[in-house]
Amino acid sequence: MSENIEREPATPTGGLSRRGLIGLLGAGAAGLAIGATGGALTATAVSKQQADATVHPFYGAHQAGITTPVQDHMQFASFDLADDATAEDLQSLLQDWSYAASRMTQGLDVSASGAVGGSPLAPPDDTGEALGLPASALTLTFGVGPAVFDSRFGLASKKPALLEDLPAFVGDALDPLSSGGDLCIQACADDPQVAFHAVRNLTRIAFGRARLRWSQLGFGRTSKTTSAQATPRNLFGFKDGTANILADDTSALKKHVWAASAESPAWLAGGSYLVARRIRQTIETWDRVRLEEQERSVGRDKAHGAPLSGGDEFAEPDFEATGASESTAIDANSHVRLAHPDMNNGIRILRRGYNFVDGNDQLGSLNAGLFFLSYQRSPEQFIAIQKKLSTDVMGEYLSHVGSGVWAVPPGASSGSYIGAGLFS
Amino acid sequence: MSENIEREPATPTGGLSRRGLIGLLGAGAAGLAIGATGGALTATAVSKQQADATVHPFYGAHQAGITTPVQDHMQFASFDLADDATAEDLQSLLQDWSYAASRMTQGLDVSASGAVGGSPLAPPDDTGEALGLPASALTLTFGVGPAVFDSRFGLASKKPALLEDLPAFVGDALDPLSSGGDLCIQACADDPQVAFHAVRNLTRIAFGRARLRWSQLGFGRTSKTTSAQATPRNLFGFKDGTANILADDTSALKKHVWAASAESPAWLAGGSYLVARRIRQTIETWDRVRLEEQERSVGRDKAHGAPLSGGDEFAEPDFEATGASESTAIDANSHVRLAHPDMNNGIRILRRGYNFVDGNDQLGSLNAGLFFLSYQRSPEQFIAIQKKLSTDVMGEYLSHVGSGVWAVPPGASSGSYIGAGLFS
Numbered sequence: 108m109s110e111n112i113e114r115e116p117a118t119p120t121g122g123l124s125r126r127g128l129i130g131l132l133g134a135g136a137a138g139l140a141i142g143a144t145g146g147a148l149t150a151t152a153v154s155k156q157q158a159d160a161t162v163h164p165f166y167g168a169h170q171a172g173i174t175t176p177v178q179d180h181m182q183f184a185s186f187d188l189a190d191d192a193t194a195e196d197l198q199s200l201l202q203d204w205s206y207a208a209s210r211m212t213q214g215l216d217v218s219a220s221g222a223v224g225g226s227p228l229a230p231p232d233d234t235g236e237a238l239g240l241p242a243s244a245l246t247l248t249f250g251v252g253p254a255v256f257d258s259r260f261g262l263a264s265k266k267p268a269l270l271e272d273l274p275a276f277v278g279d280a281l282d283p284l285s286s287g288g289d290l291c292i293q294a295c296a297d298d299p300q301v302a303f304h305a306v307r308n309l310t311r312i313a314f315g316r317a318r319l320r321w322s323q324l325g326f327g328r329t330s331k332t333t334s335a336q337a338t339p340r341n342l343f344g345f346k347d348g349t350a351n352i353l354a355d356d357t358s359a360l361k362k363h364v365w366a367a368s369a370e371s372p373a374w375l376a377g378g379s380y381l382v383a384r385r386i387r388q389t390i391e392t393w394d395r396v397r398l399e400e401q402e403r404s405v406g407r408d409k410a411h412g413a414p415l416s417g418g419d420e421f422a423e424p425d426f427e428a429t430g431a432s433e434s435t436a437i438d439a440n441s442h443v444r445l446a447h448p449d450m451n452n453g454i455r456i457l458r459r460g461y462n463f464v465d466g467n468d469q470l471g472s473l474n475a476g477l478f479f480l481s482y483q484r485s486p487e488q489f490i491a492i493q494k495k496l497s498t499d500v501m502g503e504y505l506s507h508v509g510s511g512v513w514a515v516p517p518g519a520s521s522g523s524y525i526g527a528g529l530f531s
Numbered sequence: 532m533s534e535n536i537e538r539e540p541a542t543p544t545g546g547l548s549r550r551g552l553i554g555l556l557g558a559g560a561a562g563l564a565i566g567a568t569g570g571a572l573t574a575t576a577v578s579k580q581q582a583d584a585t586v587h588p589f590y591g592a593h594q595a596g597i598t599t600p601v602q603d604h605m606q607f608a609s610f611d612l613a614d615d616a617t618a619e620d621l622q623s624l625l626q627d628w629s630y631a632a633s634r635m636t637q638g639l640d641v642s643a644s645g646a647v648g649g650s651p652l653a654p655p656d657d658t659g660e661a662l663g664l665p666a667s668a669l670t671l672t673f674g675v676g677p678a679v680f681d682s683r684f685g686l687a688s689k690k691p692a693l694l695e696d697l698p699a700f701v702g703d704a705l706d707p708l709s710s711g712g713d714l715c716i717q718a719c720a721d722d723p724q725v726a727f728h729a730v731r732n733l734t735r736i737a738f739g740r741a742r743l744r745w746s747q748l749g750f751g752r753t754s755k756t757t758s759a760q761a762t763p764r765n766l767f768g769f770k771d772g773t774a775n776i777l778a779d780d781t782s783a784l785k786k787h788v789w790a791a792s793a794e795s796p797a798w799l800a801g802g803s804y805l806v807a808r809r810i811r812q813t814i815e816t817w818d819r820v821r822l823e824e825q826e827r828s829v830g831r832d833k834a835h836g837a838p839l840s841g842g843d844e845f846a847e848p849d850f851e852a853t854g855a856s857e858s859t860a861i862d863a864n865s866h867v868r869l870a871h872p873d874m875n876n877g878i879r880i881l882r883r884g885y886n887f888v889d890g891n892d893q894l895g896s897l898n899a900g901l902f903f904l905s906y907q908r909s910p911e912q913f914i915a916i917q918k919k920l921s922t923d924v925m926g927e928y929l930s931h932v933g934s935g936v937w938a939v940p941p942g943a944s945s946g947s948y949i950g951a952g953l954f955s
Binding site: 131132133180182222223224226227228229230231233234235236237238239284285298299300303307310311318319320321322323324326327337340341342343344345390394395396397398399401402408409410462464465466467469471472473475 | 555556604606646650654659660662663709722723727731734735742743744745747748750751761765768814818820822823825832833834886889890891897899
C-alpha cells in the first residue's frame with residue numbers, strides 16, 4: 108500500500124467519493140450534481156413510512172446480517188474488481204459502500220440528494236424503487252474473496268491463510284458464471300424490493316471499480332437465528348435449520364462463527380468467513396420419492412422435523428437407537444447424521460440460506476433449489492462437513508452449481524468503514 | 532365433445548381424479564395411496580398457523596385474483612397440453628386443478644392426505660414446503676389460450692372470436708420459450724413460498740396431461756386494486772398503477788374488465804381476457820438518464836407520481852397545459868399521455884403486474900423488469916393501447932421478451948370447476 112492510502116482519513120460518513128458519484132451519475136453529470144445546491148425537489152420531500160419498520164444498526168463490533176434475525180428475502184451479489192482497479196479504488200469503494208449501506212439500512216436513500224436528485228439535469232443518485240418503503244430490517248454484509256490478496260493490490264501480507272478457493276466436492280457441477288468473485292454483498296430484508304434496491308445502488312456506485320459478476324434472489328429463509336423464529340421449510344418440504352447456532356449463544360458464536368487471531372489475521376478478528384453454494388434441487392425426482400425414503404434421506408420426519416430416533420423437533424438425535432428392522436432408526440448416511448457435530452469433531456456452522464426459483468428449463472423442470480449461505484470461524488468447518496456429506500443419501504437429489512468463499516471483515520465503528528483494517 | 536364428457540358430473544370437491552393422483556404420486560404409487568387408509572401421520576396432525584391470515588374464497592361469480600387486493604408476490608406459469616391429450620384430459624385437469632385450488636387457497640394441503648401422505652410407501656400428495664404457513668391471501672387464476680380451440684379437443688365452436696395470438700408490436704423481442712401456452716395459472720400471495728407451492732403442486736397434478744412451458748416469479752406489485760393500497764413503484768423508480776381500475780368501481784369493471792356475451796361466447800361471460808408481457812427494462816441505461824428526461828418519459832414527477840401538468844398524484848393530467856418552454860408540460864410522447872383513456876377512445880384495462888429480477892448477464896447487466904399482467908373485456912383494449920405506445924419515449928428503455936394471451940373463464944360455483952362451461 109502507498110503512504111497516500113494510509114494517510115487518507117476513513118470518513119465514509121462524509122459522503123460518496125467522486126468515483127462513487129461518477130458511478131451513480133456518469134462522468135458528465137457528476138460535476139453538475141456536485142455543483143448543484145438542490146432543486147425544488149429534495150429527498151426530504153419524500154416521506155418515508157418508517158413506523159413499525161425494523162431498523163438494524165449498521166455500525167457495530169460485527170457486521171449486521173450474520174446473527175441478525177433472518178429476514179424473509181435476500182438479494183446476493185458477487186463482484187469482480189476492474190482490470191485496472193488500484194488499491195485506492197478498492198479502498199474508496201469499501202468506503203463508498205459503507206457510507207451508502209449506513210444510509211440504506213436506516214431506510215434512507217443511497218445519498219443525501221436521494222431519488223429526485225440535486226438537479227433535474229442530472230440522473231438522481233438513488234434509483235427510487237424503495238421510495239416510501241420502510242427499512243424493512245435491511246442488512247448489508249460485505250465480503251472479500253481470495254483473489255483480492257493476489258499481487259494486484261499489495262494486500263498479499265494481509266491474506267488470511269484460511270482463505271482459499273474451496274476444493275472440489277462430490278456433487279459439484281459448478282458454473283463459473285455463478286461462482287467466485289472478488290467481493291460479495293449479502294442483502295437481506297423483509298421486502299425483496301428493498302434488498303434489490305440496495306444491491307442495485309451499490310452496483311452503480313461500483314461503476315468503473317467493480318462489476319456485477321453474478322447475483323441471486325432468494326425467499327423463504329431456510330434457517331433461523333433466534334429461538335423465537337419458527338423453523339422454515341426448504342423446497343424438499345422439510346424443516347431446515349432446526350439446530351442452527353442462535354444469536355444469543357455467545358459461546359457458540361465465539362467458538363464457531365467469529366474469526367479470531369489464533370488462526371486469522373488481526374484485521375479479520377470479529378469477522379467471519381462466508382461460504383455460498385447455489386444448490387439446485389431435482390424437485391421432480393424428489394417429489395416421486397416415497398415418504399419413507401424422503402425421511403430416511405433427511406433423518407427427520409416430514410411433518411414435525413423430529414429426528415427419526417424419536418422426540419420432538421428439538422430432541423437430540425440418537426444415532427444408536429434401533430429402528431423397525433435391525434438397522435438404526437436414523438440411517439447412517441442420512442443428512443442429519445452426516446452433518447451433525449457428533450460426526451464432525453464438534454464442528455458447527457451458522458446457516459442463513461434461502462430458497463430460490465429461477466423459472467424452468469425446456470423440459471419443464473424447475474430451476475429451483477437452495478441458496479446455501481453459512482458463516483464460520485474458518486472455511487475448514489464447511490469443508491469438513493461437506494466432505495462428510497459425500498455419502499449423503501439426499502445428495503442424490505442435489506447439484507451444486509455455484510460456489511464462493513469470502514472473508515467477512517468485522518463491523519465498522521461510526522466514522523470508519525468495512526474493511527478499514529486491510530489498509531492500516 | 533363426446534356424450535361421455537357431458538354426462539360426467541362436475542364434482543371436483545370429491546377429490547382428485549386418478550390421473551391427478553398419478554401426477555402426484557407416479558403410476559405405481561397411486562394405487563397404493565388410494566388403497567391406504569391413512570398412516571400414523573396425517574395432514575391434520577400438522578397445525579396450520581391460520582390466525583391473522585387473509586383467506587380469499589375460491590368459488591364465486593368471478594375468479595379470484597383479478598379484483599382481489601393485489602398481493603405482494605406472484606408465481607406465474609404457462610403450460611402446454613400433452614401431444615396426446617384428449618378433451619377428457621383437459622376437462623379432468625381443470626376439475627383437478629379446481630379441486631386443488633379450492634383447498635390451497637384456504638390454506639390446506641393440495642389433497643386430503645397432505646404432505647405426509649396416506650402411506651409411508653408412497654410419495655406424499657403435497658410437497659410440504661407450505662406446511663405451517665397460512666393461506667397468505669393466495670389466489671389462483673386460470674386461463675385458456677387460443678390454441679386450445681384448434682382441432683385437438685373439439686372445442687372450435689367454443690372459441691372466443693377475440694382470442695387470437697397478439698399481433699407484433701414495436702419493441703417486441705419475443706422469446707418463444709417465455710411466450711404463449713395452452714393454459715396459464717396466475718398465483719398471487721403475500722408469501723412467495725405459498726405462491727410457488729401452489730404452482731408446483733398444480734404442475735405435478737398435470738403430469739401426463741400438461742407440462743410446464745415457462746414460469747416467472749415476481750415481487751413488488753406494480754399496481755393496486757383498492758384505494759387503500761399505496762401505489763407501488765416499478766424498477767424505474769416511478770409510481771405505477773395510479774389510475775388503475777379499482778375493485779369497487781363496479782361500472783368500470785363491467786365496462787372494461789368482465790367479458791360479456793355481446794362479443795364473447797356465453798361460457799366466458801363474467802370472465803375476462805388476460806394479457807401477460809415479460810418486459811425487460813434496460814436498468815443501467817435508465818439509471819444514467821437525467822431526472823428531467825426520466826420524468827418527461829413517464830409524464831409524472833418521480834417523487835410523488837403527480838402529472839407534470841400539476842396537482843397531486845391523483846390529479847387528472849392536463850395534456851394541454853403548457854410547460855416552461857413553448858411545449859406542453861406533459862410531453863406528447865410521454866407514457867402517461869399515450870396510455871391515457873383520453874388518447875384511446877376511453878379504453879381502460881385492469882393491471883396486476885409485478886417486478887422481476889432474474890440475475891444478470893455476463894456483462895453485469897441486470898436481467899430485470901416488469902412482468903406486466905392486464906385483464907380486459909377484450910384483448911383489443913390491450914392491443915389498441917400497446918399500438919399507441921409505439922412512439923412512447925419510455926419504450927426506448929424496454930424490450931418485450933415474453934407474451935401471452937388467455938381467456939379467463941368466470942368463477943366456479945361450489946361443486947363445479949373453472950372452465951366447466953367449455954364442456955356443456
